[in-house]
Structure formats: structure tokens, C-alpha cells
Amino acid sequence: xxxxxxxxxxxxxxxxxxxxxxxxxxxxxxxxxxxxxxxxxxxxxxxxxxxxxxxxxxxxxxxxxxxxxxxxxxxxxxxxxxxxxxxxxxxxxxxxxxxxxxxxxxxxxxxxxxxxxxxxxxxxxxxxxxxxxxxxxxxxxxxxxxxxxxxxxxxxxxxxxxxxxxxxxxxxxxxxxxxxxxxxxxxxxxxxxxxxxxxxxxxxxxxxxxxxxxxxxxxxxxxxxxxxxxxxxxxxxxxxxxxxxxxxxxxxxxxxxxxxxxxxxxxxxxxxxxxxxxxxxxxxxxxxxxxxxxxxxxxxxxxxxxxxxxxxxxxxxxxxxxxxxxxxxxxxxxxxxxxxxxxxxxxxxxxxxxxxxxxxxxxxxxxxxxxxxxxxxxxxxxxxxxxxxxxxxxxxxxxxxxxxxxxxxxxxxxxxxxxxxxxxxxxxxxxxxxxxxxxxxxxxxxxxxxxxxxxxxxxxxxxxxxxxxxxxxxxxxxxxxxxxxxxxxxxxxxxxxxxxxxxxxxxxxxxxxxxxxxxxxxxxxxxxxxxx
Numbered sequence: 001x002x003x004x005x006x007x008x009x010x011x012x013x014x015x016x017x018x019x020x021x022x023x024x025x026x027x028x029x030x031x032x033x034x035x036x037x038x039x040x041x042x043x044x045x046x047x048x049x050x051x052x053x054x055x056x057x058x059x060x061x062x063x064x065x066x067x068x069x070x071x072x073x074x075x076x077x078x079x080x081x082x083x084x085x086x087x088x089x090x091x092x093x094x095x096x097x098x099x100x101x102x103x104x105x106x107x108x109x110x111x112x113x114x115x116x117x118x119x120x121x122x123x124x125x126x127x128x129x130x131x132x133x134x135x136x137x138x139x140x141x142x143x144x145x146x147x148x149x150x151x152x153x154x155x156x157x158x159x160x161x162x163x164x165x166x167x168x169x170x171x172x173x174x175x176x177x178x179x180x181x182x183x184x185x186x187x188x189x190x191x192x193x194x195x196x197x198x199x200x201x202x203x204x205x206x207x208x209x210x211x212x213x214x215x216x217x218x219x220x221x222x223x224x225x226x227x228x229x230x231x232x233x234x235x236x237x238x239x240x241x242x243x244x245x246x247x248x249x250x251x252x253x254x255x256x257x258x259x260x261x262x263x264x265x266x267x268x269x270x271x272x273x274x275x276x277x278x279x280x281x282x283x284x285x286x287x288x289x290x291x292x293x294x295x296x297x298x299x300x301x302x303x304x305x306x307x308x309x310x311x312x313x314x315x316x317x318x319x320x321x322x323x324x325x326x327x328x329x330x331x332x333x334x335x336x337x338x339x340x341x342x343x344x345x346x347x348x349x350x351x352x353x354x355x356x357x358x359x360x361x362x363x364x365x366x367x368x369x370x371x372x373x374x375x376x377x378x379x380x381x382x383x384x385x386x387x388x389x390x391x392x393x394x395x396x397x398x399x400x401x402x403x404x405x406x407x408x409x410x411x412x413x414x415x416x417x418x419x420x421x422x423x424x425x426x427x428x429x430x431x432x433x434x435x436x437x438x439x440x441x442x443x444x445x446x447x448x449x450x451x452x453x454x455x456x457x458x459x460x461x462x463x464x465x466x467x468x469x470x471x472x473x474x475x476x477x478x479x480x481x482x483x484x485x486x487x488x489x490x491x492x493x494x495x496x497x498x499x500x501x502x503x504x505x506x507x508x509x510x511x512x513x514x515x516x517x518x519x520x521x522x523x524x525x526x527x528x529x530x531x532x
Contacts, residue, residue, distance in 0.1 A: 001097055001099055001100045001102075001130055002097060002130055003031055004038075005134075006129070007024075008144050009129055009132075010023050011023055020145060024150070024151055024154035028155065033188055033191060034101055036186075037187040037188065038101060038104050040155075040187060041187070043142060043144075043146050044151055045141075045148060049138065051110075052107045053138070053139075054139045054140075057135055057139060060116060061084045064088065065087055065089065073087050074473065074474065075473060075474055077420075077427075078420030080139060081139050084123075085131040088123050088131060091124045093121065093125050095124070097122070097126045097130055103122070107137070119134075149173070149258075153173045155173075155190075155194060156173045159171040159194040174211045176194075177210070177211045178209075178211070179202075179203050180208070181206065181207070181209050181252070181260075182203035182208050183201060204249065205248040206250065207245040207250040207252040209245065209252070210245075210277060210331075212279065213279075213321075213392050213393050213396075215385075215396070215402055216403070218404040223365060226385070228362070228365055228368075230387055231386065232388050233383055233385055234357045234359060234383070234386070235375075235380050236382045236404075236405065237281045237290060237380060238379065238381045238489075239281040239283040239290075239293065240281070241256040241280075242254065242255060242280060242282045242317060243279055244268070244280065245277050246274055246276055246277075251272045264299055264300065264303070264305060265299065266305065267315065268316075268317060271351055271352040271353040274349050276322060276324055276349075277324035278317075278319055278322055278342075279322070280319040280354070281317065285316045290380075292492035293492070294492045296313070299313050315353070316353045316354060316355065318355055318357050319342060319346065320357045321335075321342065322338055322341055325345055330392070331391060334388065334389045335389065335391075335392075338392065342356070368385070368404070371383060379490070381405055381489065382403065383403070384401065384402070384404075385402040385403075385404060386400070386402075387400045408489055409489070409491075409529055410485055410486065411436065411486055412483050412520045413485075414435055414436070414442055414481075414482065414517045414520045415433075415434055415478055416433050416434060416435045416442060416478070416480065417432070417433040417475055418430075418431065418432055418433070418464045418475070418478060419431040419433075419476075425457075428457060428458075428461045429465070429476065430457055431447060431449040432448055432460075432484065436520065436525070437521070437523065438522070438523040443499040444497065444499060445499045445526060446488070446502070448506045450508070451508035456508075456511055460511070463478075464478055467482070480517055482511075483519075483520050484510070484511060484512060485508070485510035485512055486503075486506050487506070491503055491529050491530050501526055
């Protein structure tokens with residue numbers, strides 16, 4: 001457990017991506033099984049404990065600390081696990097700190113009534129750094145700047161030393177990605193393969209995720225380099241990218257980031273009575289019309305869905321591409337050939353809750369620009385441009401696929417509230433709620449936590465501390481005097497917000513300390529931007 005805690009601490013205070021990869025690689029090289037595999041699962045978000053939750057930690061802290069001291073500490077730190085790790089008043093004990101395998105096994109098997117005493121004993125037997133690692137395991141969300149994808153990059157580099165020594169084929173992160181979902185912690189077959197002790201794990205017919213092909217944003221300087229004759233154009237819809245995997249071994253619906261979201265969309269899983277791997281966009285569609293993204297948000301991040309949600313927010317998948325037809329891998333084929341196979345497959349299969357993404361006819365780049373100009377009025381994000389000759393390549397290969405999104409909208413809003421961030425931002429106020437004028441009142445219309453530089457974050461943090469008017473736990477209310485220019489991709493009606501409006505992808509584009517709050521935009525200006 002101490003080695004895992006040291007890894008988390010170093011990852012937290014290491015900024016560079018390559019440096020984080022080096023730390024992970026060293027950990028995989030030096031730690032034994034199953035410790036390294038369990039650490040990998042924790043970083044990848046694959047460890048889940050049914051009974052050990054954040055509420056357990058709050059109850060333990062309440063029993064051991066003064067509530068006022070805890071509230072003040074939590075307000076300053078902004079993170080539950082970090083607060084408890086620092087403030088925990090340990091009791092004398094001769095017990096040694098637990099190992100990582102002991103912790104994982106106990107959290108999985110210990111009955112819920114016995115957990116408080118067990119966890120308290122662990123916290124008593126460890127220092128602050130190890131306590132933090134323990135608490136992060138329980139509360140979830142390590143927030144150390146290392147993702148499952150980054151860990152798989154580190155695993156690929158970890159395997160390169162062996163590959164160089166015996167001239168065996170190099171293992172790439174995407175090779176690991178393709179077997180990942182057929183494995184389970186502590187990943188003993190994976191490490192045996194990476195070290196050259198065993199063959200590549202065979203996913204066989206398991207419904208595993210394949211790395212998706214991604215697009216580059218189309219910048220103005222890129223437009224003259226395009227060749228219309230070899231481009232294919234589609235609308236860029238405002239949903240989420242998904243991969244549908246149906247094999248003899250099962251059915252899965254994955255997000256673009258490889259998260260299994262099958263449980264949230266059972267009607268899509270039910271419609272996958274075929275054997276294929278498909279790429280598409282998940283949308284709420286009513287009567288043939290695509291609903292705003294806010295409607296789809298009602299279905300996201302749910303482990304179960306009610307009959308009412310299924311009826312009120314019906315989803316479908318607009319298909320873009322086909323990766324496998326049965327066991328046949330279509331990814332090496334050029335886009336035009338894959339598209340022809342997809343159309344033939346669709347006509348033959350007629351899957352429920354799915355349709356085909358339209359290929360938009362055009363002749364010139366000017367035609368494309370004119371089409372893009374109509375996207376906002378049609379409540380579409382923009383255009384996708386694809387090289388007709390390109391195979392389906394993992395990652396973001398340059399010059400193959402482009403996304404030409406409509407220009408963002410902007411409004412001048414007033415900062416209302418600020419909240420502490422997480423991870424490396426836990427000491428700064430970096431999450432901002434802003435509002436617009438409705439009559440003589442400012443009403444919240446959105447929240448943003450990116451778009452600004454580190455220097456602007458430092459300036460905002462100082463301003464917030466100096467202009468606080470009230471505190472609510474980790475949230476501060478501030479003087480209604482600072483104007484922020486907010487960029488966003490669209491707006492839609494929302495019953496969850498006091499203003500009745502929700503923004504799509506809001507971000508801070510500029511600080512406007514020069515502008516009086518009275519001159520910020522009004523809610524009516526935002527309402528006029530909502531598509532009819």
C-alpha cells in the first residue's frame with residue numbers, strides 16, 4: 001500500500017505527461033503481482049466496492065473530529081479524502097499498514113456493519129500519504145492526472161524493453177486496448193504477455209472495445225489544403241459518440257472513451273440482435289427529429305432507467321461506420337468501401353433504433369462553407385469531413401478526418417459563485433457559476449471550469465477571496481461585479497435551471513474586469529439564441 005500511495009503522490013505533483021508515463025512504467029517494472037495489477041485497475045477506474053462509500057468516510061470523520069474544525073478544513077481543502085487524511089486523529093496501534101491486495105480483498109468481502117472499525121484501524125496504522133491513498137480507493141476518482149488510457153500507454157512502454165531484447169513485435173497502446181475489456185483485475189495474463197512469458201490474451205468472441213478513429217478540428221489555415229474530390233461530408237450531430245459491439249460472447253455499448261454504458265440504454269442493447277461492430281452517434285430522437293443534447297443528458301450516467309425515462313427520452317443510434325461484419329475486420333478498407341458495406345449490411349439487417357448518417361452532396365469548398373452556415377439554425381454542431389481513401393485508424397491521424405464545427409456563441413455574464421476545484425486545483429477557486437440579468441435580478445445560466453490560463457486562474461482566485469460575501473461549504477458567493485465573456489456551443493430550454501435555459505459546453509473565453517456588471521447581457525438575449 002505504501003508503494004501505491006507513493007505513486008499517487010508523485011503523479012499528483014507531476015505535471016508533464018511523459019513524466020507521468022515514466023512513473024507508471026517504473027511502478028509496473030518494480031512492483032509484484034497482484035499489487036501492480038490492482039493499482040492499474042484503480043487508476044483505470046475499474047475497482048468498485050459495493051458497500052464502502054464516501055458516506056462511510058464522513059461518518060468516521062464525524063466520530064473522531066470536531067464538526068466545526070472539519071467543516072473549516074473541508075472548506076479550505078475542497079476534497080473529502082484529502083481533508084480526512086490530513087485531519088485524522090490517529091489512535092495508538094501496533095498494527096502494520098495493510099497491503100494493497102489486503103485492502104481490496106477486505107473492501108470486497110467485509111460485511112457492511114464491520115467496515116467502519118476495519119477502515120478506522122487502517123487509518124490509525126498509516127501515515128497521511130497512505131491514508132489518502134486508502135480514502136481515494138474508497139471514495140473513487142483518484143484525480144491524479146492519470147487515466148486508464150495513459151496507463152495503457154505506460155504499459156506499452158513497459159513492454160518495449162523486452163521487445164528490444166528479443167526482437168519481438170512491439171506492443172502498442174491500441175493493441176492493449178483491443179484486449180482490455182476481456183480482462184479483469186489484477187490482469188495477470190496481461191502482464192505475462194507484456195513481459196514475454198505468455199501469448200497475447202485472446203479476447204475470442206468477447207465484446208471488446210476497439211480504439212475509435214477521431215477527427216481534427218478544421219482550422220482556417222487547413223481549408224486551402226483540402227481536396228473536395230476525395231472528401232465525404234456528413235452532419236456532426238449533437239449527441240455522444242458510441243461503439244456498438246455485438247458478438248457471440250455478448251453485447252456492449254461503449255462511449256468514445258471505452259466506458260461501458262450498456263446499462264443506461266437497454267433498448268439499444270435489445271436492438272443489437274446481430275454480429276457486428278458499429279460506430280455511430282447516440283441521440284434522443286422524437287418523431288424523426290433530433291432532440292437537444294440536454295434531453296440526452298437525462299439518460300447519461302445512470303445504472304438503471306425507469307419506464308418513464310425510456311418513454312420520455314427515446315434514444316437511437318445514427319450509424320457512421322462499420323468496423324466488423326461478423327468476424328471480418330473491415331478497418332483496413334478505405335472509407336468508401338466501408339460505407340458501401342455498411343449500407344448493404346443495414347439494408348440486409350434493418351436494425352431497430354438505428355439509421356444511417358446521411359452523406360451530404362457538395363462540389364466545392366464554398367458549398368461546404370454554405371452548408372456549415374446553416375448548421376446552427378438546424379440545431380446541428382457542424383460538419384464531419386472524411387478522406388474517402390482512408391482506412392479506419394485508431395487515434396487521431398492527421399489529414400484523414402476533420403470536424404468543422406459552427407463558430408461558438410458568446411455572452412457577457414456576471415460571476416455569482418465560485419467553488420474549489422479537484423486534484424491539483426483543490427487549493428483554488430476554479431469552478432464558476434455565472435448569470436445574466438432578468439429584470440433587476442441576476443439568474444444563473446451556467447457553470448464553467450476551463451478556458452482560462454493559469455495566470456488568469458491565479459487572478460480569479462485572488463479576486464474571489466477578496467470579494468466573498470457569503471460561504472456555503474466549499475462554495476463562495478461573491479460580489480456581483482466581475483464580468484466574464486462566456487463562449488458556448490448552443491442553448492436549450494431546461495426545467496432544472498432557475499433561468500429556464502441551459503448552455504452547451506460553456507467555457508470562459510475572456511475576463512472583462514473593465515466592463516461594469518450592469519452592462520452584462522440579459523436573459524432575453526440568450527433566449528433568442530435557442531433554436532425554434
